Amino acid sequence: MPDLLTIGELSARSGVAPSALRYYERLGLIRADRTGGNQRRYARAELRRVAFIRISQQVGVSLDEIREALDSLPEARTPSPQDWARLSASWRSRLDERIRLLSRLRDDLDGCIGCGCLSLQRCTLNNPEDTLAGEGPGARLVLPRPTDDPTLASSLN
Amino acid sequence: MPDLLTIGELSARSGVAPSALRYYERLGLIRADRTGGNQRRYARAELRRVAFIRISQQVGVSLDEIREALDSLPEARTPSPQDWARLSASWRSRLDERIRLLSRLRDDLDGCIGCGCLSLQRCTLNNPEDTLAGEGPGARLVLPRPTDDPTLASSLN
DNA sequence: GTGTGAGTTGAAGTGGACTTCAACTCAAGG
DNA sequence: CCTTGAGTTGAAGTCCACTTCAACTCACAC
Numbered sequence: 001m002p003d004l005l006t007i008g009e010l011s012a013r014s015g016v017a018p019s020a021l022r023y024y025e026r027l028g029l030i031r032a033d034r035t036g037g038n039q040r041r042y043a044r045a046e047l048r049r050v051a052f053i054r055i056s057q058q059v060g061v062s063l064d065e066i067r068e069a070l071d072s073l074p075e076a077r078t079p080s081p082q083d084w085a086r087l088s089a090s091w092r093s094r095l096d097e098r099i100r101l102l103s104r105l106r107d108d109l110d111g112c113i114g115c116g117c118l119s120l121q122r123c124t125l126n127n128p129e130d131t132l133a134g135e136g137p138g139a140r141l142v143l144p145r146p147t148d149d150p151t152l153a154s155s156l157n
Numbered sequence: 158m159p160d161l162l163t164i165g166e167l168s169a170r171s172g173v174a175p176s177a178l179r180y181y182e183r184l185g186l187i188r189a190d191r192t193g194g195n196q197r198r199y200a201r202a203e204l205r206r207v208a209f210i211r212i213s214q215q216v217g218v219s220l221d222e223i224r225e226a227l228d229s230l231p232e233a234r235t236p237s238p239q240d241w242a243r244l245s246a247s248w249r250s251r252l253d254e255r256i257r258l259l260s261r262l263r264d265d266l267d268g269c270i271g272c273g274c275l276s277l278q279r280c281t282l283n284n285p286e287d288t289l290a291g292e293g294p295g296a297r298l299v300l301p302r303p304t305d306d307p308t309l310a311s312s313l314n
Numbered sequence: 315g316t317g318t319g320a321g322t323t324g325a326a327g328t329g330g331a332c333t334t335c336a337a338c339t340c341a342a343g344g
Numbered sequence: 345c346c347t348t349g350a351g352t353t354g355a356a357g358t359c360c361a362c363t364t365c366a367a368c369t370c371a372c373a374c
Contacts, residue, residue, distance in 0.1 A: 006320075006321080007320085007321070008320060008321080017362080017363080018320095018321085019362065019363055019364080020361080020362060020363085022322090022323095023361075023362060023363090027361095035370080035371090036370095037321085037322090037369070037370045037371075038321085038322065038323095038369080038370085039320085039321055039322075039369090039370065039371080040321080040322090055262065055266070057361095058258075058259070058262055059259075059262070062360075062361095063360080063361070064360090088266050091266070092263070092266065092267075095259060095262065095263050095266070096263070098259060099256060099259050099260055099263065101215070102215070102216075102252060102255060102256045102259070103256055105212065105215055105216070105252065106249070106252050106253070106256065109212070109245050109248070109249065109252070110249075163350075163351080164350085164351070165350065165351080174332080174333080175350095175351085176332065176333055176334080177331080177332060177333085179352090179353095180331075180332060180333090184331095192340080192341090193340095194339070194340045194341075194351085194352090195339080195340080195351085195352065195353095196339095196340065196341085196350085196351055196352075197351080197352090214331095219330075219331095220330075220331070221330090315374100316373105316374090317372100317373095317374090318371100318372095318373095319370100319371095319372095320369105320370080320371080320372105321368100321369080321370065321371090322367100322368075322369070322370085323366100323367090323368085323369105324365105324366100325364105325365085325366100326363100326364080326365080327362105327363080327364070327365090328361100328362085328363075328364090329360100329361100329362100329363105330359100330360095330361105331358105331359095331360105332357105332358085332359095333356100333357080333358070333359105334355105334356080334357070334358090335354105335355090335356080335357090336353100336354105336355100337352100337353090338351100338352075338353085339350105339351080339352070339353105340349100340350080340351065340352090341348100341349090341350080341351090342347105342348095342349095342350100343346105343347095343348095344345105344346090344347090
């Protein structure tokens with residue numbers, strides 16, 4: 001019934017390096033039982049956690065946020081399919097947003113390639129939310145990572 | 158005709174911090190003239206470079222690769238719209254690939270949420286290239302970042 | 315029992331992309 | 345002229361997600 005996995009087995013089955021698994025454990029993302037000789041033994045359920053972690057990273061979520069999400073799982077019992085579904089659904093909007101952003105970038109890039117502007121001068125890239133037209137003339141860059149500068153303005157050429 | 162920008166101006170117009178602009182310069186991504194007093198003065202064309210850098214980062218390209226791309230621009234003359242178009246087009250397939258991956262993740266996640274498996278047990282997440290079915294029974298994770306482990310196998314439950 | 319490959323630890327190192335700091339110098343308005 | 349905000353430098357620091365290392369110990373097939 002237990003059927004525990006060694007760190008090497010979990011690593012092989014998840015595609016995550018043992019060192020990374022130990023790291024995840026230190027961060028409180030996964031847990032392991034120990035043998036008498038202090039070696040880790042993972043319940044099969046941990047495989048799901050590792051899967052969730054890797055998927056979440058793909059969506060662009062930090063390990064810290066992933067930990068928070070995993071903390072919301074019931075401790076008493078093995079998480080149910082519904083528990084996992086709830087967690088997965090919680091990333092859905094971020095995934096949508098990320099896809100939307102990249103698709104837009106692609107479209108804009110196509111447009112820019114067509115006209116050769118690329119400079120973001122006229123294309124929608126300038127106005128991430130399409131709502132900044134009032135703040136002075138000209139272009140504004142998309143801010144990929146958190147940047148807190150709302151005072152950008154003016155044209156490129 | 159020159160109409161040069163100070164680092165503060167370039168920062169404001171690009172949304173990139175001055176420290177980052179200096180960093181880009183150290184890496185050879187952008188360049189600046191100097192005043193008699195050793196202050197940077199940027200030609201307007203640098204704004205395009207910064208735009209290209211930020212767009213490229215969005216696509217998931219490292220600064221090192223961006224530098225290589227920028228190095229392919231003509232040094233003698235100000236890059237033409239065609240030059241920029243060529244560079245932008247060079248990221249297009251990476252952008253497509255990234256979008257494809259995320260879209261697929263979304264679809265799979267939807268499926269998993271529906272069935273509650275999330276564990277990647279049966280869904281396509283397991284087989285990134287749809288071609289690994291022969292290598293032993295069971296699941297395989299998508300490998301988001303370079304991982305060189307082709308020996309993963311077995312089921313999740 | 316012994317050899318070997320797998321596992322253990324804490325500490326330190328890596329790489330990417332910047333930011334912060336201290337100690338200065340410049341540029342421009344009043 | 346003088347003040348003040350903007351700019352300069354190199355070195356060091358930060359954050360994230362790990363990896364590497366040395367020095368051991370375990371587990372298990374023979």
